[in-house]
Amino acid sequence: MAEAASVTTTLYYYSIFTSPPDRSRTSSSSSVSVRRRNPSSLSWVLRCSTNTSFPWGCDTDSLENASALQKWLSKSGLPPQKMGIERVQVGERGLVALKNIRKGEKLLFVPPSLVISADSEWSCTEVGKVLKRNSVPDWPLLATYLISEASLMESSRWSSYISALPRQPYSLLYWTRSELDKYLVASQIRERAIERINDVAGTYNDLRLRIFSKYPHLFPLEVRLPAMDGNVALVPWADMLNHSCEVETFLDYDKSSQGVFYTTDKPYQPGEQVFISYGKKSNGELLLSYGFVPKEGTNPSDSVELSLSLNKSDKCYFEKSEALRKHGLSVSQQFPLQITGWPMELMAYAYLAVSPPDMRRNFEEMAAAASTRTTSTKDMRYPEVEEQALQFILDSCETSISKYTKFLQGIESLDLDVTSPKQINRISFLKQLAVDLCTSERRILFRTQYGKRPGPGSGRFTDGAEILRRSLRDMRNGELRALKILNGFRKLFK
Incomplete structure (x- = not known):
């Protein structure tokens, strides 16, 4: 020059x-x-x-x-x-x-x-x-x-x-x-x-x-x-x-x-x-x-990152964090959610996060499945912690939703002291972009709570018949029915 x-x-x-x-x-x-x-x-x-x-x-x-x-x-x-x-x-x-x-x-x-x-x-x-x-x-x-x-x-x-x-x-x-x-x-x-x-x-x-x-x-x-x-x-x-x-x-x-x-x-x-x-x-x-956000609901590739973290008070925190580290993951991870569901890696991480000490033999397998580096297509399921894992994902969704809701409710009160016309135009445009983005991302989180479960296949967003909240409800109803049957048998043989 x-x-x-x-x-x-x-x-x-x-x-x-x-x-x-x-x-x-x-x-x-x-x-x-x-x-x-x-x-x-x-x-x-x-x-x-x-x-x-x-x-x-x-x-x-x-x-x-x-x-x-x-x-x-x-x-x-x-x-x-x-x-x-x-x-x-x-x-x-x-x-x-x-x-x-x-x-x-x-x-x-x-x-x-x-x-x-x-x-x-x-x-x-x-x-x-x-x-x-x-x-x-x-x-x-x-x-x-x-x-x-x-x-x-x-x-x-x-x-x-x-x-x-x-x-x-x-x-x-x-x-x-x-x-x-x-x-x-x-x-x-x-x-x-x-x-x-x-x-x-x-x-x-x-x-x-x-x-x-x-x-x-x-x-x-x-x-x-x-x-x-x-x-x-x-x-x-x-x-x-x-x-x-x-x-x-x-x-x-x-x-x-x-x-x-x-x-x-x-x-x-x-x-x-x-x-x-x-x-x-x-x-x-x-x-x-x-620098733009498509109209809400028009982008089939839209997704939102859901943040998940291990509980520091977990008795197996160190063992789980080491298993994650071996596979290139950290104790806090983000996984993409789409309208159609979530990836198998997210479910594997949730299994690991809620697993009790007597499942430590599975920690390595769970961490490997939570990594995008794995090539396994195994539909990994752990029925003994299925309910806790789904609740863990649901709680994480609700935490994120509350952040979006708090922001969207308070957006209008931001920058009330700005008086410059040029600044007002810029801020107004940035606010609208932020509102459009946060609205679309919150929509996916809401849909995840009532949306479809993933099927087999690493990293894929696949259709399924189960629904997160419905899955939890059915599990708990099933447990209640089983308990009633068990109590009935107990009364029968008294």
Whole structure:
């Protein structure tokens, strides 16, 4: 960034592609893994001071910058498209069908010349050489690339693209620590966000010590960059596509043309918004990485982390904790709950947590089954502690539900002293995101209490006929009936 040595702004680049989708598709013979980023859905985070010396991005609903990007892309080799950028209800701006689009039709066809990858040519070639010579991973490399190009303003080839990026996204990585603590106090996703931010800061510190401090004339800006491996790329036109939980299509890479495309899994009429999938993620994961929460009940992949812990007063606490440690688990664990049920690992942990001393011979087996590392498909059951295990899960659900309820009941009383219109708008939006997330997560916890039990198979959410509260009720009714029968026999033989 030699040309940018006079730039006085400080960019805090918490994340570009903060969480690359888990299910990006790669041709079996290709060498490029195409990752999607949707600026309208706020999947990257940029924070800059008010004395910015060069423009960066635009409002998330800006059509002027997006239209300018489309014109530039067309002049630069993007083939004629069946989609155009318009304001939309989902994502503020997105790609809308201009013509009839058939199911199974290939769209986009972004040529390699318009894809930003680790092999892209740097305007400041010396910077690129230094980063590659030091084996900087692709994600921080691409983040530094965009900052370098942005500092060149209109002289950068990518100025139209950079101008179309969102200036103020709402990914959790953009929230302050106090906002995370205040609005997500009931959700486990708060811990995930803090961990991600710490990872980003750690990666930046590593790069600062190894590279930035040794070449101050090339790196005058302070950046925070993510540590993510993989051969990845930015796709300027494709990243205008918004996410839908009802769509399962992903970006693909064509080795022969080296271009990026995707195949629709449903037809679209002119005027309809065209969607893509960011992967089967929970509402919390979508908020963490992209800054939005789907409408309640629309995400079949939604889940909530249920926290379980061993009781420190347990006579076998040390033995159980050691068994867990051997299998990579701690005394406090989180397990995902879905509407359809919970994983077998959770049930195994519950068995371990409630087992009495005379079952210590089973501790190792239970701990192994509670670990996702196990490959066993055994439907493990311990009838002697079945009731206690179910009650343990139920109690844990109720504890979590009470946290969500307390937060949702008190949300309106938070931040009553804020008077700045700008702050009020931001806080109002963050509150709504928090309410949407916490409402959806609490709904899953409620459903778990009355929902379906898991079946055999490690880590699977499978349908079952039993219901948690009903199971407990039936067990206790059965015990009562057995006791009555036993008492009847006793009276008979007196």
